[in-house]
Amino acid sequence: MMKPWKRTLFIVISALLIFFAGAYVFLIFKGKAIIINKLEEFTHKKTSIADFNVTPPFNIGIKNLNIEGLAKIESVSISPSILYVVLGRIAFNRIVITKPEFIFEKGIPKPVETAEKIAEPQAEAPKEAAAPPEKSAAPKIEKKRAIWPLIFKRLTIKDGKIDFTDHTAGQSGIKINVKDLNFNLTNLYMLPVPVITNFDLKAKIPWQEGQEEGKIEVEGWLNLFKRDIRAVLNIKDIDGVYLYPYYSNWVDLEKARIEKAKLNFTSNITGLSNNLTAECHLELVDIVRKPRSPEEQQEKAEKIADAVLDMFRALNEGKIVLDFTIRTKMDRPEFSFGEIKMAFENKLAQARGQNGIKAEDVVRLPAKILQTFVGSMVDLSKAVIDGTFAVGNEVKKAAEGAFKKEKEEETEEETEKTQ
Numbered sequence: 001m002m003k004p005w006k007r008t009l010f011i012v013i014s015a016l017l018i019f020f021a022g023a024y025v026f027l028i029f030k031g032k033a034i035i036i037n038k039l040e041e042f043t044h045k046k047t048s049i050a051d052f053n054v055t056p057p058f059n060i061g062i063k064n065l066n067i068e069g070l071a072k073i074e075s076v077s078i079s080p081s082i083l084y085v086v087l088g089r090i091a092f093n094r095i096v097i098t099k100p101e102f103i104f105e106k107g108i109p110k111p112v113e114t115a116e117k118i119a120e121p122q123a124e125a126p127k128e129a130a131a132p133p134e135k136s137a138a139p140k141i142e143k144k145r146a147i148w149p150l151i152f153k154r155l156t157i158k159d160g161k162i163d164f165t166d167h168t169a170g171q172s173g174i175k176i177n178v179k180d181l182n183f184n185l186t187n188l189y190m191l192p193v194p195v196i197t198n199f200d201l202k203a204k205i206p207w208q209e210g211q212e213e214g215k216i217e218v219e220g221w222l223n224l225f226k227r228d229i230r231a232v233l234n235i236k237d238i239d240g241v242y243l244y245p246y247y248s249n250w251v252d253l254e255k256a257r258i259e260k261a262k263l264n265f266t267s268n269i270t271g272l273s274n275n276l277t278a279e280c281h282l283e284l285v286d287i288v289r290k291p292r293s294p295e296e297q298q299e300k301a302e303k304i305a306d307a308v309l310d311m312f313r314a315l316n317e318g319k320i321v322l323d324f325t326i327r328t329k330m331d332r333p334e335f336s337f338g339e340i341k342m343a344f345e346n347k348l349a350q351a352r353g354q355n356g357i358k359a360e361d362v363v364r365l366p367a368k369i370l371q372t373f374v375g376s377m378v379d380l381s382k383a384v385i386d387g388t389f390a391v392g393n394e395v396k397k398a399a400e401g402a403f404k405k406e407k408e409e410e411t412e413e414e415t416e417k418t419q
Contacts, residue, residue, distance in 0.1 A: 028054050035049065035062070043070055045068045050063050061076070062077075069103060072100070073097060073100040074100070075097075075098045079092065079095070080092050080093065089151060091152075094156070099158065102163070103162075105164075110167065150190045151189050154185070157184075159180060162178040164176045170244075179203065182202050184201075185197065185198070185199045188224070191225075194225050194226055196221050199219070200220075201219075211239060215236045218232070229270070230270055234266050237264070241259070257290040260288035261284065262285050262286040267326075276326075281323050282321065284320035287320075325339060
């Protein structure tokens with residue numbers, strides 16, 4: 001006769017085998033439809049998967065995942081942790097995303113106005129009676145962002161691309177493409193435990209055909225629970241001329257006769273208890289001016305550019321550099337004009353006077369470039385992080401078997417900034 005402990009062990013093992021066998025069969029027949037449904041519910045975009053397979057023990061393979069207008073991924077390999085599943089946690093030993101192409105847009109495309117439309121007279125708007133004063137709305141209580149109980153032991157992105165379009169830059173917008181993106185992340189615990197998460201990223205930015213490509217490198221660690229972080233960001237060979245739409249309203253490159261401008265950017269990021277400080281260093285490493293014939297007169301913009309460059313060289317042993325500090329929050333990163341403006345004013349205050357150039361005449365150009373460029377990178381990073389967390393939540397709900405449709409609040413459209 002079988003002993004009680006052996007009978008209990010046999011029952012437990014049998015139950016687990018039946019559970020995993022049932023889950024395995026369920027994923028084979030329903031897994032593809034569930035993933036498509038959840039992605040469409042979250043993104044509101046048509047989603048398709050060319051091939052879906054499950055191999056023992058619960059290794060999931062996805063080929064040619066397409067989220068219309070948002071992402072195209074050649075393959076995804078997912079290996080869940082059976083041990084954590086038994087313990088009631090949703091965890092992944094390994095997720096490998098190969099050759100993804102992510103698409104992000106900021107703002108909306110500006111309509112092209114024809115000459116007839118511009119010349120069309122505007123009808124006078126009817127006068128309306130003054131509206132009664134609205135009752136003061138009750139202050140909105142900001143909801144605290146929930147941390148979903150997910151565990152990623154290793155997340156890898158291989159040979160990725162990012163197509164970022166900023167419709168708010170200049171008259172026709174600007175496109176920034178990132179290629180050869182390789183990202184590694186280990187030990188990301190979305191649980192209230194103080195675990196160190198390590199990450200590193202390398203990518204290239206092909207600014208213009210035939211020109212030297214930019215290079216991005218990020219390496220560091222973070223503690224999601226304590227909201228601590230330490231990282232170093234390096235962006236080399238930034239093409240300042242390609243980014244011209246960001247500052248086209250403040251300077252005329254033709255008049256300043258700037259043909260090429262290459263910059264390097266470094267930021268040492270430190271965060272403690274959600275307070276994040278980024279010590280930033282920007283250096284102009286190469287500038288090429290368009291040749292001017294002897295009979296051409298020097299424009300005012302060219303004179304100002306020459307004077308400012310000479311000031312910076314005199315203050316930094318021939319180098320053109322700017323150091324500034326960004327202070328923000330780790331969970332809600334923000335970037336303001338003030339830090340750069342103050343850095344420029346302090347720098348120019350050391351040398352201006354003899355050339356009669358005011359700080360406000362020269363601060364606008366580089367400050368606006370950095371404000372918009374870094375701001376766009378913050379928007380892009382935030383979109384990626386928020387998307388990762390949100391998809392993780394959908395995976396959790398799907399894995400737990402609670403595949404009930406939930407009503408989601410529609411995201412409010414971003415209001416246009418007043419000019």
